[in-house]
Amino acid sequence: MVTATSKESKATMGSIDAALKPRIRLRTPKEYAGWVLSILVGIGILTSVLTNPNFKWGVVAQYFTHESILRGLMLTIFLTVASMTLGTLLGLGLAIMRSSHVKPVSIAANIYITLFRGTPVLVQLIFWFNISALYPNLSIGIPFTNIGTAIDMNALMAPITAALVGLTLNEAAYMAEIIRGGFSSVGKGQIEAADSLGMSSGTRMRKVIIPQAMPSIIPATGNQVIGMFKGTSLVSVLGVAELLQSAQLIYARTYETIPLLLVACLWYLVMTLLLSYPQSKLEQKYSRATSRLPRKAKKVVLTDPEGNLR
C-alpha cells in the first residue's frame, strides 16, 4: 500500500519510508522575531540591574538574613496563618448563614459581606486601630444585669490585635463567597440523595457537600493565602513590625531605601513560591474522587465475571 501511494505522488523522495518520516512544525518569521526580541529585552534589563550601582546588591545580601528582617518575616507568616485560619472559619460560618433559608440570617450575612468587601482593607485596618474612639470600653457580661467587667479598648486594640482583627474580618467576607461558590457547585441531586437517606443537615454538610465543594474551594483559597501573605504589608501603617515595616525601620536609619525594599520583595517572592507547592498537593488530594483510578485496586479490570461490562 505504502509503495503504491508513494509511487503515485512522487517516486523519488529520499530513502526513508514516507510513513516513518517525522512531521516538522512550521516556524514562522514572527516566532523568530519573538525569540530575538524577548532575549534582547531580557539582556537589557539584566545588565541594567546588575551594573547599576544604586541597587547595592551587597547591601541586599547583607540585610537579607538580618535579625530584624527575619523577625519581621516571622510576624508576617504568623499574621497570614492566623488571619487565614480565623477568616476561613468565620467565612464558613458566613457561607452557611448565607445559604440559610431563614431570610434574616442570610440577609445579615449578605450585609456583612457587602460591607467588608466594599471597603478598602487599608481603611478597615486603620478603623479597627482607632475603634477606641468609637467604643472606649468593651464590657463583657450578661446583658441587662450588672454582672461583667469592662476592658479598656485602647489597651486591647494594640497594633497587632487591630491588624489581626482587620485582616480576619476582611478575609472572612472573601472566604464566605468562595465557600458559598463551592457549595453551589454541588448538584441538587446530591442534596436530594442525602435527604432521601434521612441525613441531618449537619451530616449532609460534613459528608456530602463540603467534600465535594473542596476541589473548587482549594485553588481559590490558595490564591487568597498568597494574596493575604502580601496583603499583610498593609498593616505596616499601624506600626506593626512585620516584614515591610522592619525593612522601613532599617532604611529610615541608613537611607538605603531600594536595597531594603528589594530584601522585602525577595522574601515575599520566596514565600509565595513556597506556598504554591502545598496548594498543588492539596488540589491533587481533593481531586481524587474524580480521578479515573480506583483507590485500592491497582489497575482497572476491564472484563469481569459479575459486572459483565466496562
Add this chain to the structure above:
Amino acid sequence: MSTDGTILAQKIRKSFGPKTVLKDINLQIASGEICCIIGPSGSGKSTILRCINGLETVDSGVLKVNGEDFGYYETDTAYHALPPKKLAQQRTRVGMVFQSFNLFPNMTAQENIMSGPVLVKGQDKKQSMKQAHELLASVGLARFGDYYPAQLSGGQQQRVAIARSLAMDPEIMLFDEPTSALDPEKVGEVLAVMKQLAKKGMTMVVVTHEMGFAREVADSLIFMDDGYVIERGDAREVLTNPKEARTQAFLEQVL
C-alpha cells in the same frame, strides 16, 4: 419497627408557582404491591413520587406513608410540619432511586452503601461493611466496592444506588425513571436487579417508560396525564385493554 409499606393519597394538590402539576391525585398502594406509574412527561408522575419521599411537599390533601401522615402531623384545624428529625426518620423507611443515580462521588461504592446505615442510623461500621458486601453481591458488583462512581458505568452506578437505598432496610422503594439515563444495553442489568427485588415482597413504586418491565413485574399500573390519574388497574389488563381513550392513545405511541 412496624412493617407497613402502604401508601395512601387522597385529593393531593401541588403547584409550582402558577403551574398546578398535581390535581386531585388519589392513590392506594398496598403493602408488597409493585406499582408502575406511566404517562407523558409533565404529567406529574415524578412529582407524586417525590412527594412520597418528602423531596416536595404537597399543598393539600392527605398523604399517608407506612400508615402515618408523611412530613406533617394532623390537628383539628391543620397539618403542621414535622421537625427535621422526625421527617428524616420517616424518610429512612422510604428508599429513593433517582434517574441520574446521585451517588456521592466522594465516596467509593461501598462507602456510598454504608453512608445511610453509618451516618444516619449510627450503625456499627464493621456490621455495615458486611452488609454492604452482601448488598453489592446481590446487585452483581461484589468486586466493585472500592471503585468510585466515576469509575463505574451508568448501569453499575444505578445498581449501587439501589443497594444504597436497600441498606436502609426501607419498607417502600421508589424508582424515578431508573433506566432513562442509561445506554440501551445497560437497561437490562438494572431491570434484572429490580425484578429480583420485586420477588422479595417489598412495596415498589416505579415511574418508568419500560412497558416490558411493567407487563412482566408490576401488579398494578397507573396512567397519569396532566396532573390526574386517568386510569388505574391490573398492569397487564391496562396495557392490553385500556379503557380510557387517553390511555389508548398514549400506549399506541409507546408500544
